[in-house]
């Protein structure tokens with residue numbers, strides 16, 4: 093039948109177009125990983141370099157999108173703040189960010205973040221530092237002077253209680269506000 097086939101082929105066409113656009117953008121962007129995106133959310137390329145179960149769950153793209161949406165709202169931003177950027181989920185416990193080698197997340201035009209806490213693997217995207225890094229994409233403020241870096245209460249209640257994924261199957265995904273918070277740098 094034509095229906096399913098054309099639906100699949102148009103999807104493939106969209107992805108291919110997107111990758112080409114991204115390749116063009118990387119000629120002018122200063123910091124790109126060179127990795128092909130695994131999928132896109134709006135105009136944001138998502139790269140998976142982690143095998144944590146939540147990154148492989150069927151609802152992952154939708155969870156990334158709804159988490160980004162909530163974070164953008166918290167920071168007073170819009171999808172334009174993320175357009176053309178990439179988000180890379182790393183399996184390593186830390187990522188290198190500028191001169192820092194022990195960061196959990198990084199915004200340098202693109203976002204890279206770990207899918208692990210020092211003590212345990214995260215079981216949902218909401219637990220990661222993603223909402224923190226979105227803050228840098230929206231307001232900059234590298235030295236964390238804005239009081240919202242120590243708040244996150246509204247965002248927490250909005251994102252809490254979602255499903256998590258562990259090596260042993262599905263579980264609740266408890267959020268820890270301290271993962272997102274950062275005191276002002278001196």
Ligand SMILES: [Zn+2]
Nearest residue numbers: 224228236274
């Ligand atoms: Zn920060």
